[in-house]
Amino acid sequence: MHELVSQEIQNYIEEKDLQEGDKLPSVEEMMKMFGVGRSSLREALRYLEAIEIVTVVNGKGVFVRDVGSYRFAGKIKVENEKRFLLSILDVRRALEGKAVELAARRITPAQIAELTEVLKEYSRLKEAGKDTSKIDLAFHRSVMKAASNPILYSVLESISGMYEKFFNEPLGDKRLFDETYPFHRTIFEGIAARDPKQALAEFDKLMNRIEDIIRAY
Numbered sequence: 001m002h003e004l005v006s007q008e009i010q011n012y013i014e015e016k017d018l019q020e021g022d023k024l025p026s027v028e029e030m031m032k033m034f035g036v037g038r039s040s041l042r043e044a045l046r047y048l049e050a051i052e053i054v055t056v057v058n059g060k061g062v063f064v065r066d067v068g069s070y071r072f073a074g075k076i077k078v079e080n081e082k083r084f085l086l087s088i089l090d091v092r093r094a095l096e097g098k099a100v101e102l103a104a105r106r107i108t109p110a111q112i113a114e115l116t117e118v119l120k121e122y123s124r125l126k127e128a129g130k131d132t133s134k135i136d137l138a139f140h141r142s143v144m145k146a147a148s149n150p151i152l153y154s155v156l157e158s159i160s161g162m163y164e165k166f167f168n169e170p171l172g173d174k175r176l177f178d179e180t181y182p183f184h185r186t187i188f189e190g191i192a193a194r195d196p197k198q199a200l201a202e203f204d205k206l207m208n209r210i211e212d213i214i215r216a217y
Contacts, residue, residue, distance in 0.1 A: 001036065001040045001043075002040050002041075002043035002044040002047060003044075003047075005034055005036050005040055005041055005043075005044035006044040006045075006047050006048050008033075008034050009024070009030070009034075009044060009045075009048060009053075009054070010048070010053065012024070012033075013053070013064055018064045019064065020064055020065060021063060021064065022063065022064045023061050023062070023063050023064075024054065024061065024062040024063065024064065026061065027041060027042075027062075045062060047084070050084050050087060051081070051083065051084050052065050052083075053065055081165075082214055082215070082217060084165070085165060085166065085214050086211065086214055086215070088159075088163060088165065088166065089207060089210060089211055089214070091159065091163075092163070092166075092207065093204075093207050095152065095155060095156055096140065096143070096144065096156065096203070097200060097203055097204070097207075098147070098152065099143055099144045099146075099147040099149070099152055099153075099156070100143060100147075100187060100190075100191065100196075100199050100200055100203045101196045101199065101200050102146075102147035102148065102149055102152070102196075103143050103144075103146035103147045103148075103191050103199070104190060104191045104193075104194055104195060104196040104198075104199040104200075105194065105196055106146065106147065106148045107146040107191055107192070107194070108146070111142070111145070111146045112191075112192050114142055115139070115142050115143070115146070115188055115191070115192075116188075118135060118138050118139050118142055119139065119184065119185060119188060121135050122135045122136065122139060122181070122184065126178075126181055132177045132181070133167045133168060133177060134167070136167055136177055136184070137164065137167040139184050139188075143187070143191065144156055146191065166210075179209060179213065180206050180209055180210060183202055183203075183205055183206035183209065184206070186202040186205075187199055187202045187203050187206065189202075190202055
């Protein structure tokens with residue numbers, strides 16, 4: 001929903017020919033304009049702020065940034081998405097990296113069995129040439145749960161809308177799934193062996209590969 005709302009806001013900026021510094025309607029007005037709830041609108045605004053299309057000033061409102069030079073053109077749109085994905089990647093390294101480390105210390109036999117089944121399904125889908133984005137996300141969420149830290153899990157879930165950009169064919173390219181598949185198994189092996197150092201090292205390899213692909217796109 002937040003992606004649809006963000007596109008509607010971009011369309012509004014274009015249609016009204018708004019320029020840098022122009023103020024958008026209030027949150028309440030935009031909720032009515034687009035027929036959405038406050039949470040969806042806020043998520044859309046966070047995304048647009050992350051890719052530098054709007055600026056949200058507490059107590060004053062939402063303002064357009066300098067969009068004149070790139071007005072959502074294809075190439076610039078890709079550059080914006082790359083910047084956004086790299087920013088979220090930093091967050092993943094910090095938060096999910098900690099989850100991997102904790103999972104290797106705290107995972108239960110039942111959770112090991114759950115991850116084993118997730119990886120079997122991942123392998124089956126990959127070998128069949130089918131979409132693996134959802135099972136990829138399921139793997140990472142299972143690791144987060146295995147960390148057994150409800151605060152950390154809730155923080156990750158609170159940014160799920162942005163986080164899931166990684167699991168919806170980012171940049172229109174499936175290489176992020178095809179080329180990172182092997183690291184999911186090695187991360188699991190480190191977690192199952194209760195070896196935080198090994199698990200985190202494999203997680204870092206996965207993050208490094210993702211970063212290389214994004215930067216080279």
